[in-house]
Amino acid sequence: MPAQKYLAYYIYFSHFIYNLFLAIFLFVMSLPYLVNTTEKRTNLSSKQPVFIFDMGGVLVKTDKKIAVKHLEFSLILKRIFWHFQSFGTLQSIFYDTLEKTIEGQDVKSLPASNDPEGRPLPFLMRAWLSGMLSGNEIKRKVFSTMSRHPEWFSNETEQLLIKNLVNFVFTPTLFVESQYIPDNVISFVKQLHVAGYQLFVLSNWDENSFILLKEKYKNFFDLFDGHIISGRERMMKPDYAIYELLLKRYNLSAEQCIFIDDQKENIRTALDANIIAILCSDFTSLSQYLSNYFLV
Numbered sequence: 001m002p003a004q005k006y007l008a009y010y011i012y013f014s015h016f017i018y019n020l021f022l023a024i025f026l027f028v029m030s031l032p033y034l035v036n037t038t039e040k041r042t043n044l045s046s047k048q049p050v051f052i053f054d055m056g057g058v059l060v061k062t063d064k065k066i067a068v069k070h071l072e073f074s075l076i077l078k079r080i081f082w083h084f085q086s087f088g089t090l091q092s093i094f095y096d097t098l099e100k101t102i103e104g105q106d107v108k109s110l111p112a113s114n115d116p117e118g119r120p121l122p123f124l125m126r127a128w129l130s131g132m133l134s135g136n137e138i139k140r141k142v143f144s145t146m147s148r149h150p151e152w153f154s155n156e157t158e159q160l161l162i163k164n165l166v167n168f169v170f171t172p173t174l175f176v177e178s179q180y181i182p183d184n185v186i187s188f189v190k191q192l193h194v195a196g197y198q199l200f201v202l203s204n205w206d207e208n209s210f211i212l213l214k215e216k217y218k219n220f221f222d223l224f225d226g227h228i229i230s231g232r233e234r235m236m237k238p239d240y241a242i243y244e245l246l247l248k249r250y251n252l253s254a255e256q257c258i259f260i261d262d263q264k265e266n267i268r269t270a271l272d273a274n275i276i277a278i279l280c281s282d283f284t285s286l287s288q289y290l291s292n293y294f295l296v
Contacts, residue, residue: 050257
């Protein structure tokens with residue numbers, strides 16, 4: 001009986017020692033896995049997507065009724081019903097007038113860029129958006145040249161409409177009056193903010209207009225972690241340098257960024273910078289698509 005008792009103690013103690021050493025061995029062997037798993041989790045959390053939005057054509061829209069008001073409705077009616085000319089051709093005449101204003105002048109080269117409708121922007125507009133020239137400087141230059149070249153216009157009504165359009169576009173208070181942020185845009189950006197995503201603006205805007213727009217929609221722009229505005233930075237999309245500036249200033253990794261813009265040339269440069277880029281033609285459809293991946 002005592003021999004059986006000692007044998008039982010021996011077997012129990014042997015099993016205890018064996019299990020203790022086995023546990024220690026397994027713990028030591030699993031340490032690299034535990035460390036790697038922690039590192040992977042840290043890396044994943046640091047690679048959380050960051051959303052970068054363009055403004056004009058994506059976040060911000062134009063109220064055409066307000067724009068027409070500043071052009072003077074009576075002049076528009078006169079152009080259509082008296083001169084039998086299309087209202088839609090004014091944009092082309094406006095762009096032509098800006099280009100003719102600087103013909104023959106030694107101008108600094110700027111990257112090509114398009115408006116929200118995909119039309120190439122004249123040099124003076126790009127100079128305005130990149131902070132090279134103020135709106136007042138452009139107005140003085142254009143108005144002075146227009147007064148010397150009435151032959152550029154088919155009639156006085158057309159000349160007055162173009163003058164009003166120049167004044168509207170390059171006067172920040174008038175321009176921002178016509179700009180609005182749709183409710184569905186505000187709602188979607190709020191959802192991303194509440195979900196904890198970092199949000200940034202990267203847009204071609206003149207600095208004065210942006211300041212006024214930011215005041216107009218203060219609560220909305222407070223949702224963003226930073227703003228890169230072309231007129232403030234003296235560079236503009238699709239210049240590669242402005243994308244680099246965004247990444248460097250806010251310590252972002254290109255691979256974690258999702259850039260949303262409505263212009264193909266801006267998307268191409270973002271892709272060249274290894275940024276995930278999405279061409280936005282319809283914000284409602286895009287926000288629904290992104291919600292399925294990031295807000296579920």
